[in-house]
Amino acid sequence: MAIENVYNKNSLKKVAEKAGVSIATVSRVINNSPNVNPETRIRIEKIVKDLKYTPNRVAKRLRNRNASGNLLGVLIPDIQNPFYIEVLRGIEDVAYKKKYALIVCNFSQDETKEKLYLDILQSESVDGLIAAPTHEHDQKVINVVKTGLPIVCVDRGLVDADVDVVLVDNRKGAFTAVDYLAKKGYKRIAYISGIPNLPSSRERELGYRDALDANSLPAYDELIRYGDSRHDSGVKLCDELLNLSKPPDAIFTGNNLITLGALETIHKKGLKIPDDVAIIGFDDMYWSISLNPPLTAVRQPAYEIGKCAAEQLISRITNPDRPTSNMILKTELMIRNSC
């Protein structure tokens, strides 16, 4: 390797030499420790500035394993899902303010990948982790919790593990949507579910059933389809639904990506929304209004979820003994023209 990365030749040692003090003193100045002569401090601070010295984060992390490395891990199931992007934005804004950097790992709902990333994250000695586990019994994440690493779960909780959780009331959100549909007079309301063993999918199904019940509508098995929370799944399951001998008059889609997929199918079939079939989605997007037609949807405060999660995490890192908490945020029905 001929090329040498010349960056950051600066080190405590360099600064110390220039200041004629020991590295310990410089370290104290950098970390605002007490017990350093005010004059020495000023002198060193000047040199630090001149040399543009910045502490080496890697060395710092190696030294103090589990704290102050200013590095957070984020484990996301699907980066194509705009919901997680918004969550990520929320996390990022808070992290930035507190000078934390983020290692973002997108495991694409692949458990092998999830495992690898979890290992990497620990091996990188992150100070804490924000994760959306594959499901509530996700042993891989639970194991990490057991190591004592501060963790906040978003979107999905964890059974048998004492962690902070930030999510929305999925059941209620789904209820609101389906109830709205029922009150509008739709009779055969279908539900396209995301991955069925996700707590959020199940909760939404419960909300869906609650609403049917509340409106004395029967729940037809053939109108409930289970997919994998992805675009393709929305395309396919919607197609199945619309090919039924008695197709639904309205569809409640279990997430963002499914909604988009379902829309694609509906358009391909040349069906009119909402006249031929109505659609209401879980998850709103900032461009939902530009969809065809403007989409009625249950909005999750995704940005806020991320923000809260990051705040919770940082608070836990600085105060590990705080009892864990569950934050349940509210959803909001965004009424537009798709039903």
Added chain:
Amino acid sequence: MAIENVYNKNSLKKVAEKAGVSIATVSRVINNSPNVNPETRIRIEKIVKDLKYTPNRVAKRLRNRNASGNLLGVLIPDIQNPFYIEVLRGIEDVAYKKKYALIVCNFSQDETKEKLYLDILQSESVDGLIAAPTHEHDQKVINVVKTGLPIVCVDRGLVDADVDVVLVDNRKGAFTAVDYLAKKGYKRIAYISGIPNLPSSRERELGYRDALDANSLPAYDELIRYGDSRHDSGVKLCDELLNLSKPPDAIFTGNNLITLGALETIHKKGLKIPDDVAIIGFDDMYWSISLNPPLTAVRQPAYEIGKCAAEQLISRITNPDRPTSNMILKTELMIRNSC
């Protein structure tokens, strides 16, 4: 701090003790170095497995500054832009295959933030960096290039710096779009530009002008608006355009987010696409077909851009002396129904 992060008490030392050898030998086994007795190797491998030993990435990075830390930095201007998400996916897929983790930094087109992240990335001793600089004279990135850190630029090049670049032929892409519009008979074609000092914005403007020229259409100053590459900017500038005494009959939008913003305005005004005004966008999205109406757009192979960038970067890390290269990928006009 009462809680102790118990993770990874494992270390070379632990394994070495258990195997009754020195840490050097264990290190050799881990790194598949030659010169180790096959039997010893097998014995150690077993212990490694039993102990679930995984090398500490932080220590490794501290030791070998500029290589083999298996960590890459990604510097992205706007994570809300689906284009960058696709790029990120491409990067991530390649990185994962080669066991690299990613530190993803979204600077939200904020130069202060960009600077901070650049510092952090270097301070983390990443092996290499994929970046979309704010503009082609981005001194902050150029400085990093000068340190010798392997860098690949995406979407935007860098003047006066010898780096690998992966992008598309923006001028040609824009030409294709506007030429298509002109051939369709539109006479007053507007252009909503992203941040004007971005090379991509300028190239797209050139392509736009080329196409007007080629079709003997005049370029009206009032029909060219410059924004900041964001959704809001699309909303606002489109509104200005449509309030003109002689409004455009077609709009060419400079990127994803601007397109979405423009659509929002057009819908708000109750205008019909393409009858009242046509629209063609730079950047395609996988859900463009579900927009109102299905959007005609210039598709950038975003995923491939990310993929190529990551491959280029890894190749440069392993072979720093390879001459730099420019990869220019092709765009594709996705014809749907918005004009």
Added chain:
DNA sequence: GTGAAAGCGCTAACAC
């Protein structure tokens, strides 16, 4: 108020 030194986990040069 300051310095010397140990040690975080690892690699690589060198010795045997």
Added chain:
DNA sequence: GTGTTAGCGCTTTCAC
């Protein structure tokens, strides 16, 4: 084929 050791940059204990 294997072991010893220095050192990456940092924090922290213990002297002074």
